[in-house]
Amino acid sequence: MTHESLSRRSVLASGATALGVSLAGCSGGGGGGGGGGGPTVGILEDRSGNFQLNGTSKWQATRLAIEEINENGGLLGEQIEIVDPDPQSDNSRYQELTERLILQDEVDALWAGYSSATREAIRPIINENEQLYFYTTQYEGGVCDNTIFPVGATARQQLGIVTPYLAEEFGEDIYIIAADYNFGQLSGDWVNVLAQENDYNIVGEEYIPLDETDFSSVINRIQDEEPDFIMSMLVGANHENFYAQRATNNLESIPIGTSTAMAQGHEHIRYDPPALTNVYAGVSYMEELGDLREGENFVEDFYERWPDANYLNQEAQNNYFSVYLWAQAVEEAGTFDQQEVISVLEEGRDISAPSGDLTLDGATHHMEHEMRVARADENHDISFANNERIGPSFLREEVEGGDGCDLREEDKTTQYVPSDVYDV
Amino acid sequence: MIAATAAPLTFSAYSLIALLFQFLNSFGFIVLATVGLAIIFGMMGVINLAHGEFILIGVYGTALPFHAGVPLPVAMIGGVVAATVFGVLVERTIVNRFYDRLLDSMVATWGLALVVSQLLLIVFGSSLDSISAPMGSVAYGPFSSSIYRSVFLPLVAVAVLVGLYALFTRTEFGIKARATIEDPETARAMGIDTDRMYTVTFAIGSALAGLTGALYAPALGSITPNRGSTFLVEAFVAVVVGGPSVIVGTLSAAGVLSVFNATGSFLFGTFIGQMLLLLVAIVALRALPNGISGYLDDWQQRRRAEE
Numbered sequence: 001m002t003h004e005s006l007s008r009r010s011v012l013a014s015g016a017t018a019l020g021v022s023l024a025g026c027s028g029g030g031g032g033g034g035g036g037g038g039p040t041v042g043i044l045e046d047r048s049g050n051f052q053l054n055g056t057s058k059w060q061a062t063r064l065a066i067e068e069i070n071e072n073g074g075l076l077g078e079q080i081e082i083v084d085p086d087p088q089s090d091n092s093r094y095q096e097l098t099e100r101l102i103l104q105d106e107v108d109a110l111w112a113g114y115s116s117a118t119r120e121a122i123r124p125i126i127n128e129n130e131q132l133y134f135y136t137t138q139y140e141g142g143v144c145d146n147t148i149f150p151v152g153a154t155a156r157q158q159l160g161i162v163t164p165y166l167a168e169e170f171g172e173d174i175y176i177i178a179a180d181y182n183f184g185q186l187s188g189d190w191v192n193v194l195a196q197e198n199d200y201n202i203v204g205e206e207y208i209p210l211d212e213t214d215f216s217s218v219i220n221r222i223q224d225e226e227p228d229f230i231m232s233m234l235v236g237a238n239h240e241n242f243y244a245q246r247a248t249n250n251l252e253s254i255p256i257g258t259s260t261a262m263a264q265g266h267e268h269i270r271y272d273p274p275a276l277t278n279v280y281a282g283v284s285y286m287e288e289l290g291d292l293r294e295g296e297n298f299v300e301d302f303y304e305r306w307p308d309a310n311y312l313n314q315e316a317q318n319n320y321f322s323v324y325l326w327a328q329a330v331e332e333a334g335t336f337d338q339q340e341v342i343s344v345l346e347e348g349r350d351i352s353a354p355s356g357d358l359t360l361d362g363a364t365h366h367m368e369h370e371m372r373v374a375r376a377d378e379n380h381d382i383s384f385a386n387n388e389r390i391g392p393s394f395l396r397e398e399v400e401g402g403d404g405c406d407l408r409e410e411d412k413t414t415q416y417v418p419s420d421v422y423d424v
Numbered sequence: 425m426i427a428a429t430a431a432p433l434t435f436s437a438y439s440l441i442a443l444l445f446q447f448l449n450s451f452g453f454i455v456l457a458t459v460g461l462a463i464i465f466g467m468m469g470v471i472n473l474a475h476g477e478f479i480l481i482g483v484y485g486t487a488l489p490f491h492a493g494v495p496l497p498v499a500m501i502g503g504v505v506a507a508t509v510f511g512v513l514v515e516r517t518i519v520n521r522f523y524d525r526l527l528d529s530m531v532a533t534w535g536l537a538l539v540v541s542q543l544l545l546i547v548f549g550s551s552l553d554s555i556s557a558p559m560g561s562v563a564y565g566p567f568s569s570s571i572y573r574s575v576f577l578p579l580v581a582v583a584v585l586v587g588l589y590a591l592f593t594r595t596e597f598g599i600k601a602r603a604t605i606e607d608p609e610t611a612r613a614m615g616i617d618t619d620r621m622y623t624v625t626f627a628i629g630s631a632l633a634g635l636t637g638a639l640y641a642p643a644l645g646s647i648t649p650n651r652g653s654t655f656l657v658e659a660f661v662a663v664v665v666g667g668p669s670v671i672v673g674t675l676s677a678a679g680v681l682s683v684f685n686a687t688g689s690f691l692f693g694t695f696i697g698q699m700l701l702l703l704v705a706i707v708a709l710r711a712l713p714n715g716i717s718g719y720l721d722d723w724q725q726r727r728r729a730e731e
Contacts, residue, residue: 048542050650053550180695206693213645213654216449216569217689217697220442223566224434237551238654241645248557249568270646272556310550 049089061316065323140186162282171228321353366392438565450682452578460633476652482637503638511630667715
């Protein structure tokens, strides 16, 4: 062994370890500048990197809503400016851009982030600057925060509609597989809570690293336990391979309940049947639902504006209606002043969204959603069942010993987790 | 918070077969992910951080013709050709400026990786439809395993290693290529066109990356512009553990790493499987600083010296 190859090797080793860090720290060019004094909104949604598949349609729907408002004369007589650099699925870039949008562009409202890890990464910056912030992804729930409006359905809403439905239909032995980070772990806790409340049996439970793409050992373990159904809270492009491998192993006879598949990454379109056959998603919206408002067609408008779009996902609909929610509150407040807009929002509001007539709960900043179970059949055609209106009951009725979180009464910047209330 | 780990499989003849298939699956993946990188690093001293994107070009080169109606095996040839052509272009324009400039080659190829994945995003959008794995599964007792992943791909992996061994030890090209790597000046003096040797060796490494991409196109799940990273960690860990010799190093590293990965996944779940793989890499770096193949070389030399 020569010295030269020794040094080569040590360089290689340090290169391998540095790789993750350097890729994570990568940052590219910025977006358009704001300023100019008019009302400005910030949109930070991923159009490249690991979450671009889900983030792109969120960005598209937010832009669509704001452009519609501008075409109809703007807000309080002013045209809204948009600042929307691409955060590239990179949390440190999110932090940088969030600071820039708040301090330099002085955005009046911010829509940002796909994953819960991203939301938690920018939350301290949001809190420090008391920035009005709409987080629109379906998520684990529990965020009770002065200036944050998490308008997506929570785990209790999504899992609460789909888990009992599957237990009723197929039996009560459940195998849980979920992504190994805050969202997946807390979602797994929620399935455990539902199992305790209804006497279901959890026969297996596994949390899988986000970069895993091979599920053969998971599938063997599921085959060993023979559950009546699987609850899957897998996340991201890597984990989708589970559904492909499920088809290879003829496992589609075991139904899967999920809060993540289909409604976001539209796997039922991107994968050949039967990969997603008998997958049941607890959702507030999917493109296949169309537009439930009279005389409106959100799906057509969306594809007219973005002809190359892949899919109009659940999150994009949340971005869309929450822009209108904000616009209504601005009109009523008569100002873009964030504290005053928040005060109006905290009075609670009804809003007619493509997914149905929804209500913003002023105390918790969360939505009462129309939840439904979406099932993919053997051709991956989607049907909806079990429509039910579910409110943010965890924050409203369960935390703080049953008193709930009321942001109108007290200042909070916290996130409650199931173990605050339940023994999980 | 619950600290749940997956329930271990109960030991039985069937579950041991499951373990064997998991090992083969992991072995095939590590060999195929590594071999192109190992050749370019081991023979040329270039650390190709764009290795994952070379594989990705193999994936796209397969998926695009497949979705246009070309049968999968033919489409796979398209993937190999695409990666090879790309490799030759990159070698002639970029990499040939970086021979024996390790750190510079890392920065240049990393930049290349960013460019490739962003271009794929811009040109082909955020994802291509996925391809179903061929060949179905084999069932035994309560279990089943994918024939493609757990039988076919490991066989291809072994065939690739055997083929490379023959190429580099049994052909005139192989001898010239090794001479170029050992001592380029003497090789040139003997009339070997070393520039051409570098290009051809780089092309072989690229072709193997393309082959990996082509083979994993139907076993990858989603096909998105950032999937290159899927292969990168295993490939780098295996090259570090394997050491300087391409074939012995890749084979031994893949063998050792997949035993730990498969057993860990089998007994405790995928998380522990991944942790064990990285742990073995750390221990190997400490205990065998020259990698497994370096250790074997040293041992052989010591034995010769004793005789």
